[in-house]
Amino acid sequence: MANKLAPVLDKREWQITIVDQNEVHYYQPGFLFIPFGIYNREDVIKPRRDYFPSGVEVIISPIEVILPENNKVKLSNGKILSYDYLIIATGSGIHPEETEGLQNGGWQQNIFDFYTVEGAVALSNFLKYWKGGKMVLNIVEMPIKCPVAPLEFVFLADWWFTEQGIRDKVEIEYVTPLPGAFTKPIASKFLGQFLEKKGIKLTPEFSVGKVDSANNKIISWDEKEISYDLLVTIPTNMGSDVIARSDMGDDLNFIPTNPGTLQSKNYENVFVIGDATDLPSSKAGSVAHFEAEILFENFLRAIDGRELHPKFDGHANCFIESGFGKGILIDFNYDVEPLPGKFPLPGVGPFSLLQETKMNHWGKMMFRWVYWNLLLKGSELPIEAQMNMAGKKGY
Numbered sequence: 001m002a003n004k005l006a007p008v009l010d011k012r013e014w015q016i017t018i019v020d021q022n023e024v025h026y027y028q029p030g031f032l033f034i035p036f037g038i039y040n041r042e043d044v045i046k047p048r049r050d051y052f053p054s055g056v057e058v059i060i061s062p063i064e065v066i067l068p069e070n071n072k073v074k075l076s077n078g079k080i081l082s083y084d085y086l087i088i089a090t091g092s093g094i095h096p097e098e099t100e101g102l103q104n105g106g107w108q109q110n111i112f113d114f115y116t117v118e119g120a121v122a123l124s125n126f127l128k129y130w131k132g133g134k135m136v137l138n139i140v141e142m143p144i145k146c147p148v149a150p151l152e153f154v155f156l157a158d159w160w161f162t163e164q165g166i167r168d169k170v171e172i173e174y175v176t177p178l179p180g181a182f183t184k185p186i187a188s189k190f191l192g193q194f195l196e197k198k199g200i201k202l203t204p205e206f207s208v209g210k211v212d213s214a215n216n217k218i219i220s221w222d223e224k225e226i227s228y229d230l231l232v233t234i235p236t237n238m239g240s241d242v243i244a245r246s247d248m249g250d251d252l253n254f255i256p257t258n259p260g261t262l263q264s265k266n267y268e269n270v271f272v273i274g275d276a277t278d279l280p281s282s283k284a285g286s287v288a289h290f291e292a293e294i295l296f297e298n299f300l301r302a303i304d305g306r307e308l309h310p311k312f313d314g315h316a317n318c319f320i321e322s323g324f325g326k327g328i329l330i331d332f333n334y335d336v337e338p339l340p341g342k343f344p345l346p347g348v349g350p351f352s353l354l355q356e357t358k359m360n361h362w363g364k365m366m367f368r369w370v371y372w373n374l375l376l377k378g379s380e381l382p383i384e385a386q387m388n389m390a391g392k393k394g395y
C-alpha cells in the first residue's frame with residue numbers, strides 16, 4: 001500500500017508512516033520448501049527496508065496498542081503516533097499454546113510446524129535423519145493461512161520420501177477438521193483423489209482436543225485417537241495480539257471488515273488488508289495483492305470524501321505444488337468455486353486450472369521472484385483484481 005500510495009499522495013499534505021516490529025520480511029510461501037531442503041532460511045528472508053518507497057517514515061518497533069477512538073497508535077517504547085487514516089496489515093500467526101499438550105515434551109523433538117521459519121528449519125533437520133514411521137499432518141482448526149499449504153506439504157513429503165528411498169517405510173495420514181481435503185467441494189473432491197493416488201490416508205472431521213506427547217497420540221474432542229511417530233501440526237491461526245489488546249478483533253483476533261470495501265466495520269478511517277481481516281476469503285498473499293488494488297482505489301475515494309466501491313470479490317489464486325515437478329492451480333472468489341480452464345489467458349494459459357501440469361509447477365517456483373520483485377513493490381500483475389470467468393469451464 002505504501003508503494004502504491006507514496007507516488008500519488010501530495011507530499012505537502014500527506015505523511016506516510018510504516019510501523020513493523022521486524023527488520024526483515026519473510027517470503028512465507030517459501031517456508032513450505034525448507035523441510036525438503038529446496039529452499040533454506042536465506043531464500044525466504046530479506047531486509048524490509050529495501051522494499052519501502054522513498055519519503056516514507058519507517059519505524060521498527062512493536063505496537064503496544066491501537067486507540068481507534070482517539071486516532072492514535074502507541075508503540076512499545078511509549079511513543080504515540082497520531083493518524084488521520086490507518087491501514088492495518090498485522091497478519092496472522094500460529095498459536096500452538098492453544099492446544100493442550102502440543103508444546104509438551106515432543107515439541108521440536110517429533111512435533112513440528114512449518115508455518116514459521118524456525119519450525120521449518122527444525123523440521124528440515126529432523127527429516128534429514130528420519131528413518132521412517134508414521135507421519136501425521138494435522139490441521140488443528142480453521143481458518144488457517146494458505147489453506148492449501150498442508151496439502152502441498154504431504155504431496156511434497158510423498159515425493160521426498162520416494163527420492164530418499166524410504167517411501168515404503170513411511171505411512172502418511174492427513175488429519176483435518178474439514179469434511180474433505182479442502183474448503184471448497186469441487187476442489188476438495190479433486191484434491192482428495194491426489195491423496196488417494198499418492199497413498200496418503202485422509203481422515204476428515206477430526207477436531208483435536210489435546211496432544212498426548214508422552215504416548216505420541218492426538219486425541220479429538222470426541223475421544224478418537226490417532227497415533228504418530230512424527231506430527232506435523234498446523235496450530236490454531238490467530239490475528240496479532242495487538243488486535244486483542246486494542247479490543248478490535250473477534251475471538252481469533254481477526255478484525256471485522258467490510259467484505260467489499262475493506263473498511264473496518266467499526267471505524268470509518270481504518271482499513272484492513274491481508275490476513276488481519278475476518279473475511280471468508282483465503283488468507284493468502286495473492287488475496288492481499290488483489291485487496292491492495294481495491295483498497296488503493298477506495299483509500300483515494302475516502303480522502304476525496306467519495307463513497308467507497310464494494311469491489312473486492314474475495315479473489316484468490318493459488319498454485320498447489322503436487323510433487324514430482326508438477327503443480328495445480330486454483331482461482332476462485334467468495335461465490336465461485338475453483339473451476340477447470342486455462343489461466344491467465346482464456347483458452348491459452350499457459351497455466352491450467354484444476355489440472356496437474358509441469359507448467360503450474362514452474363509458475364509456483366517463479367512466484368518467489370514475482371513476490372520480491374513485483375508484489376512487494378506494488379507493481380501491477382497481468383491478472384485482474386476481480387476474478388474473471390473467461391477461460392473457465394463448467395459455469
Ligand SMILES: Cc1cc2nc3c(=O)[nH]c(=O)nc-3n(C[C@H](O)[C@H](O)[C@H](O)COP(=O)(O)OP(=O)(O)OC[C@H]3O[C@@H](n4cnc5c(N)ncnc54)[C@H](O)[C@@H]3O)c2cc1C
Pocket residue numbers: 019020021022027028029030031032061062063064089090091092114115116145146149240241242273274275276283284285286287288317318319
Ligand atoms: C507455509 C505457508 C505457505 C504459504 N503459501 C502461500 C502461497 O503459496 N500463496 C499465497 O498467496 N500465500 C501463501 N501463504 C500465505 C501468505 O504468506 C500470507 O497470507 C501473507 O503473507 C499475508 O500477508 P499480510 O501482510 O496480511 O501478513 P504478514 O505478511 O504476516 O505481515 C504481518 C506483519 O505485521 C507485523 N506485526 C504484527 N503484529 C505487530 C505488532 N504488534 N507490532 C508491529 N508489527 C506487527 C509483523 O511483524 C508482520 O511483518 C503461505 C503462508 C505460509 C505460512
